[in-house]
Amino acid sequence: MSTFKIQTATGVAQSSSESVRTTNTVIRNTYLLLSMTLLFAALTAGVAVALRLPHPGLIVTLLGYFGLLFLTNRLRNSGWGVASVFALTGFMGYTLGPIVGHYLGLPNGGQTVMMAMAGTATIFVGLSGYALTTRKDFSFMGGFLMVGVLLAFLAGLGAIFFEIPALSLTVSAAFVLLMSGLILYETSNIIHGGETNYVMATVTLFVAIFNLFTSLLHLLGFMNGDD
Incomplete structure (x- = not known):
């Protein structure tokens, strides 16, 4: 009986150790790939700004985003999944370029863009650090976030089609909270x-x-009188 208990305890310890190693590997690979995709998206956005490329429009943006997101999900367990992530984030960087270019062309635009970047970095590092340090379980937020993002997305489309500035600002504020969550x-x-x-x-x-960045950009642009 004692031998069985020792073997069981050893098995549990090995399983726990393996779980910790797996988690650490996922965290390391995630933040490494995230850093690379953020740099790549910044590069494509910078190229779009430098060349003054036009925004592809709402329909092309949505089709490109959801199409590449679907492709990435399908390829997530293969080496092509990483390539698909770069395609997705590069495309998103390209769609961001004309938006940033618009703000940079306004009187207080440069300051607004820098403030949005600093705010995004501060929120991301702060919240990620908090979750990693405290190791609290925030899984209870899943359902709320799913419903909230869907409603905010639909409200955002309504603000675009019906040209309602107040609704657009409300959606941006909601997205800041939702993306933080x-x-x-x-x-x-x-x-x-x-x-x-x-x-x-x-x-x-x-x-x-x-x-988070685009929402902060919109809100700060309004506060600084850019919008």
């Missing part, structure tokens, strides 16, 4: 083994950072 949720999900695929973890965090 998504950063906490996804980081916690990685830590606790809910997300074991670093490709999809990278995509989720990238999308959160992207939407």
